[in-house]
Amino acid sequence: MQTTIRTSSSPAVREDVQAAIGRLMADYAHALDDDELESWPDFFTDDGTYRLTTRENVAAGLPVGIIHCEGRGMLRDRVAALRTANIFEPHCYTHVLGPSRIAAVGDGSWRVRSNFSVYRTFETGESRLYGVGKYLDIVHAQGDGPRLRERVVVLDSRCVDVLTVIPL
Amino acid sequence: MQTTIRTSSSPAVREDVQAAIGRLMADYAHALDDDELESWPDFFTDDGTYRLTTRENVAAGLPVGIIHCEGRGMLRDRVAALRTANIFEPHCYTHVLGPSRIAAVGDGSWRVRSNFSVYRTFETGESRLYGVGKYLDIVHAQGDGPRLRERVVVLDSRCVDVLTVIPL
Amino acid sequence: MQTTIRTSSSPAVREDVQAAIGRLMADYAHALDDDELESWPDFFTDDGTYRLTTRENVAAGLPVGIIHCEGRGMLRDRVAALRTANIFEPHCYTHVLGPSRIAAVGDGSWRVRSNFSVYRTFETGESRLYGVGKYLDIVHAQGDGPRLRERVVVLDSRCVDVLTVIPL
Numbered sequence: 001m002q003t004t005i006r007t008s009s010s011p012a013v014r015e016d017v018q019a020a021i022g023r024l025m026a027d028y029a030h031a032l033d034d035d036e037l038e039s040w041p042d043f044f045t046d047d048g049t050y051r052l053t054t055r056e057n058v059a060a061g062l063p064v065g066i067i068h069c070e071g072r073g074m075l076r077d078r079v080a081a082l083r084t085a086n087i088f089e090p091h092c093y094t095h096v097l098g099p100s101r102i103a104a105v106g107d108g109s110w111r112v113r114s115n116f117s118v119y120r121t122f123e124t125g126e127s128r129l130y131g132v133g134k135y136l137d138i139v140h141a142q143g144d145g146p147r148l149r150e151r152v153v154v155l156d157s158r159c160v161d162v163l164t165v166i167p168l
Numbered sequence: 169m170q171t172t173i174r175t176s177s178s179p180a181v182r183e184d185v186q187a188a189i190g191r192l193m194a195d196y197a198h199a200l201d202d203d204e205l206e207s208w209p210d211f212f213t214d215d216g217t218y219r220l221t222t223r224e225n226v227a228a229g230l231p232v233g234i235i236h237c238e239g240r241g242m243l244r245d246r247v248a249a250l251r252t253a254n255i256f257e258p259h260c261y262t263h264v265l266g267p268s269r270i271a272a273v274g275d276g277s278w279r280v281r282s283n284f285s286v287y288r289t290f291e292t293g294e295s296r297l298y299g300v301g302k303y304l305d306i307v308h309a310q311g312d313g314p315r316l317r318e319r320v321v322v323l324d325s326r327c328v329d330v331l332t333v334i335p336l
Numbered sequence: 337m338q339t340t341i342r343t344s345s346s347p348a349v350r351e352d353v354q355a356a357i358g359r360l361m362a363d364y365a366h367a368l369d370d371d372e373l374e375s376w377p378d379f380f381t382d383d384g385t386y387r388l389t390t391r392e393n394v395a396a397g398l399p400v401g402i403i404h405c406e407g408r409g410m411l412r413d414r415v416a417a418l419r420t421a422n423i424f425e426p427h428c429y430t431h432v433l434g435p436s437r438i439a440a441v442g443d444g445s446w447r448v449r450s451n452f453s454v455y456r457t458f459e460t461g462e463s464r465l466y467g468v469g470k471y472l473d474i475v476h477a478q479g480d481g482p483r484l485r486e487r488v489v490v491l492d493s494r495c496v497d498v499l500t501v502i503p504l
Binding site for chain 2: 356361362432434436455465
């Protein structure tokens with residue numbers, strides 16, 4: 001019945017890799033917080049995929065979820081659509097991320113998991129929890145730093161407005 | 169009246185130790201979030217202790233608190249009791265941890281402090297703050313990675329339901 | 337239209353610097369959480385400045401904000417005033433910080449950005465989100481460790497009570 005502690009289940013990741021992935025996580029969050037959506041696709045590899053789903057969908061084995069983008073082109077289209085649809089963005093967001101768990105998966109790639117909470121601030125000046133969940137990423141080393149080959153955003157909450165949802 | 173800045177009060181901790189302790193913190197949080205309670209005792213040393221208390225109790229000098237387990241056997245009993253009591257677990261939890269403060273205390277041990285916030289998501293799909301507080305840990309190096317010799321969870325809130333409380 | 341990914345826009349920061357700045361961030365937060373306001377000025381350089389403002393003020397180009405202190409003397413005065421004004425402090429606070437983004441700016445200084453959420457716990461034992469935002473810092477290396485030459489706290493929320501506001 002004794003399970004193995006997960007800490008020892010994977011070899012240590014080099015400190016410089018850990019730091020570079022940490023920068024990627026922070027930069028991604030800060031770019032969204034600053035409403036720099038146009039730079040969002042550049043956090044991904046050319047063929048990178050982005051999926052936003054819920055814990056419930058994952059538990060039910062439903063692969064699709066709320067948003068699914070394959071490749072930077074689709075990510076750019078998504079941003080363009082958001083910019084067209086939401087001429088005014090009266091809310092702002094702040095992402096607070098927990099520490100990332102990084103495990104090497106070979107071929108210059110890492111599996112990364114990070115919990116997050118996102119807060120939305122309304123025009124009234126009031127801040128409220130918007131969503132909470134985890135990022136399940138596959139990060140790939142590129143010449144100019146690591147990028148996301150896959151980011152699956154698993155939301156705990158099902159209360160996100162599907163029509164207006166921003167990238168998380 | 170001038171106090172010493174606490175940053176300089178302890179020598180720097182080696183980066184690989186810092187990384188290993190960071191992994192321990194993240195793994196512990198993720199295991200609870202994934203409802204892998206059976207692996208919870210394995211984050212502790214054989215004689216590891218776990219205590220859940222409130223800031224108010226600590227300020228009043230009350231040593232006991234809400235939960236007190238000594239040794240992995242008691243931790244396993246606690247999990248078994250929880251599994252029996254709560255056949256259905258309709259909520260899920262996400263831990264978001266702040267950065268850890270690590271100080272060496274000799275003999276291969278470290279004193280670690282990390283703030284945390286825990287969010288609960290209800291069956292309705294709504295997420296809400298469940299509790300906030302700090303982990304006060306003594307971490308001990310083992311052959312296969314660091315483990316908790318002592319974790320004291322100091323909750324700010326007193327609103328945690330004592331009967332059904334999950335490990336935090 | 338393609339923007340450059342921000343991850344690659346600045347050289348990597350040495351791991352020991354990163355760790356020392358991480359300690360500074362955690363110590364600052366923990367000192368405030370422990371109501372050790374008297375040690376707050378010591379996290380700054382002698383001529384360090386502290387500014388608390390809102391995202392709205394920044395967007396409008398308003399430089400002043402809610403609090404502005406220049407030099408440790410003013411920071412100490414602020415603490416003394418707070419101690420005199422608030423004989424009883426019935427609330428307590430917990431800061432949960434996200435990962436810090438660190439970029440070297442030369443002359444032993446770094447530009448650091450960290451998101452944060454702060455929770456307030458009331459006498460009833462209930463914890464609630466108090467504020468969310470980001471720290472925009474300039475950190476300077478000193479003989480005994482890094483200190484803040486400048487900390488700008490940019491709050492998302494405008495709901496902070498100006499009269500009784502504690503340092504964030």
